[in-house]
Amino acid sequence: MNLIIKLAAGILFGILMGMFAPEVLIQFLITIKLLVSQLIKFTIPLLILFYVTSGIANLPKNSGKLLGKTVGLSYLSTLGAGLLAFTVAETLYPTLLSGAGALPEAKTVLTPFLELKIPPLMSIMTALTIAFVFGLGISNTGSEDLRRFSNQGCDIIELFLNKVIIPSLPFYIAAVFADMTVKGTVFATLQTFSLVLLAVIAMHWVWLTFQFITAGIVQQQSPLKILRTMMPAYLTAVGTMSSAATIPVTLQQTKRNGVSNTIANFVVPLCANIHMSGSVISITSVAVAVIIMTGAGPVPSLLEALPFIAMLGVTMVAAPGAPGGAVMASVGLLGSMLGFTEEMIALQIVLHLAQDSFGTACNVTGDGVIALMIDKMSSEKDEAAENLVLAEETA
Template sequence: MNLILKLLCGILIGILTGMFAPDVLIQGLITIQYFVSQLIKFIIPLLILFYVTSGIASLPKNSGKLLGKTISLSYMSTLGAGIFAFFTASTLFPVLLDGAGQLPEAKTALTPFLALQIPPLMNIMTALTIAFIFGLGISSTGAEHLKKASDQGRDIIELFLNKVIIPALPFYIAGVFADMTVKGTVFAAMQTFSLVLIAVISMHWVWLTLQFVTAGIAVRQSPLKLLRTMLPAYFTAVGTMSSAATVPITLQQTKRNGVSNSIANFVVPLCANIHMSGSVISVSSVAAAVIIMTGAGPIPTLLEALPFLAMLGITMVAAPGAPGGAVMASVGLLGSMLGFTEEMIALQIVLHLAQDSFGTACNVTGDGVIALLINTVADEQEKEEEELHPLNEAA
């Protein structure tokens, strides 16, 4: 909540500076914004490299078929949520945001004092490919030194995010909004924020409803009862804005829904790192809104956006643990696959972080659904083994 308040202050300061401050002060803010944007572009491939490597390398090895089924089900849920959200947003937002202000191309009215280039060490796809190769390799071979190196790299990136990038975001946002104010487009953009936020949170609840109806049918219980049991986890996540901090409550409520201790203890911590349906809903729907708000061109069709959504579901593995991790992990894909400019990325960050706690709440509440379905699969496997056991003894 402190971060959200600081971002709101950054927006306000940016608007007031753009309206009343002399050009030299506005250029100062734009210079800070430019430098921070260069740091963000530089750090994103490293974030993906170390977080994804560490995440994959940390997956439990001796969990057999249930591990594969949990990962597959989590990814299907995450991808399905992205497809649902992008289709809904691309259909709804052109009507909902009709008349929204259109921002010009990413050419600032005032230039920064110093345009210092900080090229990243690698592009997003290279970082993701290396992360998968080493993550899977470490998991298979048990390479302790590489595992330790990836964990330490992740910790260093997280420290850099906490100490440098996150504190600098209000100044970055202030520079962007000062620039937008000078251009005369800021108020047209601001008037659509509340509509987008309400629509995104509504999508979270529609997806949760679909998930719990599916789980209710699978376990032959009332979806409403199952959802009501998971609400403490939902509201804890809204308050903490952290999947990891909510794991104890998610575990407790998942077990109260009838999931066995062993399945809950395995699935819930794993899904806290790989099941990101709420975050993907937020990123994909906000991306559609930003395209409309900035007049960047037509929204991609669902078929055109599918590669982006598929990669987003994988890249979200880098989101847990990083402050504002979901939107930070998606920045590279937004720029490389959807062609987002600096102003578009700034709007994406502001809109996403304003409802980030609700996306996290959707993630952890949906973890309870994954656990219910995996528990059902495990029960069926156990029954099959029991039925085969007498036959094996007879043979």
């Protein structure tokens, strides 16, 4: 919540700077924005490389079908959430944000004092490919040295995010809004913020409703009862903005819904890292809003956006369980697959972080549904095996 307050303060500070400060101070802010932007672009491939490698390498061994079912259901949920979000946004946003696409032309163009280029070590796709190769290789060979290296790489990247990138975001956002104020585009942009945020949160609840109705049908229980049991996890995630920090509460409430200890202890921590339906709803719908708000061109069709949504579901495995982790992991795809500029990425970040806690809450609440479904599948399998044994004994 402190991060949200700081971002709001950054927006206000940027607008005031753009309205009243001399150009030299605004240029200084823009210079900071450029530096932070370069650091973000440099860090994202490393984040994906280490987090995806570590995530795959540390998947539980000898879990076979249980692991496959959990990963499969989580990805289907994440993909379905992304498709829902894009379909709704593509249909609703052109009307909802009808005044946001025709932003006025820039009045002035302020340049930074220094243009420092920090090229990334590799592309996003190269990082993903290496991560899958090494992650699967470590998992199969049991190489402890490489496993330790990938885990320590995660720790370093997360430290860099928490100590450098995240604290610098308010200044980054302030520079963006100062620049937009000078250009005369800031108020047209701000008018749409509340509408987009409300629409995103509404989509979270549409997807949660679908998940819990499905769980209620499968479990032959009241969906409201199952949801009510999971609400402490939802509220905890709203406060922490972190799937990882909410695991103890999610685990406790999942067990209270009747999931066996074995299934809950396996599924919930795993889903905290791979089930990102709420985050994908946020990123996908906000991306459509940003395209419309900036007048960057026509919104892609669902078929054109499908590769982005599919890759986004995979890339979310690289999202650290910390505030802002999901949108940071998606920045590379937004630039490479949707052609986002630095200004568009800045809008994406601020809009996403403004509702990040609700996206995280959607993620962890849905984890309880995944656990229920996996528990039901396992119970039916065990019951079928027992019936087969009884039938053989009777024969």
